[in-house]
Each structure stands twice: as C-alpha cells, then as structure tokens.
Amino acid sequence: KGLSAFIVDADTRGLDASQRIDVIAPHPLGTLRFTGCLVPADRLLGRPGEGFKIAMATLDVFRSTVGAAALGFARRAFDEATRWALKRQVFGHALSEFQLTQARLADMAVAVDAAALLVYRAGWTRDIVGGRITREASIAKLFATESAQQVVDSAVQLFGGLGVVRGMAVERLYREVRALRIYEGASEVLKLVIASRVLDAMSAKKTS
Ligand SMILES: Cc1cc2nc3c(=O)[nH]c(=O)nc-3n(C[C@H](O)[C@H](O)[C@H](O)COP(=O)(O)OP(=O)(O)OC[C@H]3O[C@@H](n4cnc5c(N)ncnc54)[C@H](O)[C@@H]3O)c2cc1C
Missing domain, CATH: 1.20.140.10 (Butyryl-CoA Dehydrogenase, subunit A, domain 3)
Structure with missing residues (x-):
C-alpha cells in the first residue's frame, strides 16, 4: 500500500513532456503526462510503498x-x-x-x-x-x-x-x-x- 516511485526514461512510450509552462523568469518547467506507460519492475526506486x-x-x-x-x-x-x-x-x-x-x-x-x-x-x-x-x-x-x-x-x-x-x-x-x-x-x-x-x-x- 502507499505510493511507489519509479524512474521513467524520457523516451518511454506514453510519456509526454512537450507542454512547456512559461513563467516570469526562465525555468525548465513543464507538464508531464503518463498515458498507458509501461515501466519495468527494475525501475522501482527503493521498496514498494516507499515513494512518499x-x-x-x-x-x-x-x-x-x-x-x-x-x-x-x-x-x-x-x-x-x-x-x-x-x-x-x-x-x-x-x-x-x-x-x-x-x-x-x-x-x-x-x-x-x-x-x-x-x-x-x-x-x-x-x-x-x-x-x-x-x-x-x-x-x-x-x-x-x-x-x-x-x-x-x-x-x-x-x-x-x-x-x-x-x-x-x-x-x-x-x-x-x-x-x-x-x-x-x-x-x-x-x-x-x-x-x-x-x-x-x-x-x-x-x-x-
Ligand atoms: C518555477 C516553478 C518550478 C516548479 N518546479 C516543480 C517541479 O520540478 N516539480 C513539481 O512537482 N512541481 C514543481 N512546481 C510546482 C510547485 O511545487 C507548486 O506550485 C507549489 O508546491 C505550490 O503548489 P500550488 O501551486 O498547487 O499552490 P497551492 O497548493 O494551491 O497553494 C496556494 C497558496 O496556499 C498556500 N497554502 C497551502 N497550504 C496551506 C496551508 N495549509 N495553510 C496556509 N496556506 C497554505 C501556499 O503556500 C500558497 O501560498 C514548480 C513551480 C514553480 C513556480
């Protein structure tokens, strides 16, 4: 139970990082969308449920x-x-x-x-x-x-x-x-x- 953290490679199918957000000073900021992304189990960070x-x-x-x-x-x-x-x-x-x-x-x-x-x-x-x-x-x-x-x-x-x-x-x-x-x-x-x-x-x- 709880949140788990994963590393998701930038070229993963279903990950969209194309929407930049423009703020008052330059900052690499954008919206990430995950749509049906498949992430292998070995990309888990820490143990299951330890994400938070x-x-x-x-x-x-x-x-x-x-x-x-x-x-x-x-x-x-x-x-x-x-x-x-x-x-x-x-x-x-x-x-x-x-x-x-x-x-x-x-x-x-x-x-x-x-x-x-x-x-x-x-x-x-x-x-x-x-x-x-x-x-x-x-x-x-x-x-x-x-x-x-x-x-x-x-x-x-x-x-x-x-x-x-x-x-x-x-x-x-x-x-x-x-x-x-x-x-x-x-x-x-x-x-x-x-x-x-x-x-x-x-x-x-x-x-x-
Ligand atoms: C330049 C920039 C870079 C960012 N980079 C990232 C990033 O890399 N990753 C990421 O995930 N997010 C990022 N963010 C998002 C950022 O973390 C959030 O904007 C921030 O946590 C505030 O959340 P919010 O915008 O939803 O404001 P809200 O949560 O709606 O807060 C609005 C106001 O209410 C206040 N408030 C909230 N709770 C309470 C409370 N209990 N009592 C009194 N006041 C309260 C807040 O302090 C704030 O002043 C970035 C934002 C900016 C502007």
Missing part, C-alpha cells in the same frame, strides 16, 4: 539547494546595490553617504550572512551528521528565500528607476527570485513543517 518517504527525503536536499540559490541571488543583488550606492551621485553626494542608504545596506548584509549560515548548517548537518535534515533544510529554505526577496527588492529600490529597466541585473533578479518562495515547499507549508518538528521534539522530551 523517498520524495520527502529528496526535498531535504532540494530545499537546501533552493536556499543556496536564493542566497546566490541575494549576494549578487547586494553586490550590485553596494557598488551602485558608492557610484551614484544625488544632491552632490554619493548615495552611500546617506544614513538611510547605510541602514538599508546593513539590513541587506545581515540578511545575506544569516541566510548563508542557515544554508551552510543544513549542508553541514546532512554531510557530517547524516540522516534526515527536514528541520534544518526547511528553516534554511524559508529564511533564505524570504530574505533574498527583501534583499533583491532593496537593491531595486537603491537603483531607483533604473532598477526596473529590462536588462538591468537587479531587474532580472527581481523576477528570478520570486518563484523560489513557492516551489520545493511554499513558505507557508515550510512554517507548518518547522512547527511540527519543533512540537514533536518537545513532546518527545516531555515523555522521556
């Missing part, structure tokens, strides 16, 4: 890597914004000389470093401690993607009108960062996952 467990364990890895991708976007946006703040002259001063700009850059720096530490913790825990890292990966993905959105938005703001001009790096990042808060566990779902891990851990302590 395998999918959830896979999410541990991919949630960490989506967090890492968000971190990369945030770092690039922060770098672009800092260079721009030093260069752009307004009212006879560099943008970076204004304290409001400095406060914004400080918030961005904190967000980037905190996201980095959470992403590294998830990777380290997986590689060194081993086992499931659902809590660490979910926290890393939630924080890194939510904060990257803020960092990229701040970068766009610092660029002013240029920030929304097509072709500018921060404009591209603004479109690219958005989907990360949705796939591999939307932020709301991650909060539920994290809370359930926190509550389970405390319940286990109480009963021991």
Whole structure:
C-alpha cells in the first residue's frame, strides 16, 4: 500500500513532456503526462510503498539547494546595490553617504550572512551528521528565500528607476527570485513543517 516511485526514461512510450509552462523568469518547467506507460519492475526506486518517504527525503536536499540559490541571488543583488550606492551621485553626494542608504545596506548584509549560515548548517548537518535534515533544510529554505526577496527588492529600490529597466541585473533578479518562495515547499507549508518538528521534539522530551 502507499505510493511507489519509479524512474521513467524520457523516451518511454506514453510519456509526454512537450507542454512547456512559461513563467516570469526562465525555468525548465513543464507538464508531464503518463498515458498507458509501461515501466519495468527494475525501475522501482527503493521498496514498494516507499515513494512518499523517498520524495520527502529528496526535498531535504532540494530545499537546501533552493536556499543556496536564493542566497546566490541575494549576494549578487547586494553586490550590485553596494557598488551602485558608492557610484551614484544625488544632491552632490554619493548615495552611500546617506544614513538611510547605510541602514538599508546593513539590513541587506545581515540578511545575506544569516541566510548563508542557515544554508551552510543544513549542508553541514546532512554531510557530517547524516540522516534526515527536514528541520534544518526547511528553516534554511524559508529564511533564505524570504530574505533574498527583501534583499533583491532593496537593491531595486537603491537603483531607483533604473532598477526596473529590462536588462538591468537587479531587474532580472527581481523576477528570478520570486518563484523560489513557492516551489520545493511554499513558505507557508515550510512554517507548518518547522512547527511540527519543533512540537514533536518537545513532546518527545516531555515523555522521556
Ligand atoms: C518555477 C516553478 C518550478 C516548479 N518546479 C516543480 C517541479 O520540478 N516539480 C513539481 O512537482 N512541481 C514543481 N512546481 C510546482 C510547485 O511545487 C507548486 O506550485 C507549489 O508546491 C505550490 O503548489 P500550488 O501551486 O498547487 O499552490 P497551492 O497548493 O494551491 O497553494 C496556494 C497558496 O496556499 C498556500 N497554502 C497551502 N497550504 C496551506 C496551508 N495549509 N495553510 C496556509 N496556506 C497554505 C501556499 O503556500 C500558497 O501560498 C514548480 C513551480 C514553480 C513556480
């Protein structure tokens, strides 16, 4: 009973992957249709009925890597914004000389470093401690993607009108960062996952 996972080769008869889905930033996304596909038994992943467990364990890895991708976007946006703040002259001063700009850059720096530490913790825990890292990966993905959105938005703001001009790096990042808060566990779902891990851990302590 339960779901089972299979590897289905791309050229399997009955598998249709031709319907691409166009989203706001380039992403290899499409709809897969399986119509009367025959899949040999040796293509089974794990044991019968373990498909859901395998999918959830896979999410541990991919949630960490989506967090890492968000971190990369945030770092690039922060770098672009800092260079721009030093260069752009307004009212006879560099943008970076204004304290409001400095406060914004400080918030961005904190967000980037905190996201980095959470992403590294998830990777380290997986590689060194081993086992499931659902809590660490979910926290890393939630924080890194939510904060990257803020960092990229701040970068766009610092660029002013240029920030929304097509072709500018921060404009591209603004479109690219958005989907990360949705796939591999939307932020709301991650909060539920994290809370359930926190509550389970405390319940286990109480009963021991
Ligand atoms: C760029 C991109 C790439 C993707 N890649 C893949 C892929 O490779 N493989 C794949 O299978 N799917 C992929 N997806 C699909 C993605 O996983 C889903 O879009 C995502 O899980 C959200 O599901 P949904 O779109 O059905 O939204 P819904 O489930 O309808 O959710 C809508 C909103 O409700 C919120 N919500 C859901 N449950 C609750 C709750 N209990 N309480 C409060 N709020 C809740 C969600 O967080 C979301 O904000 C991709 C999507 C995108 C945009």
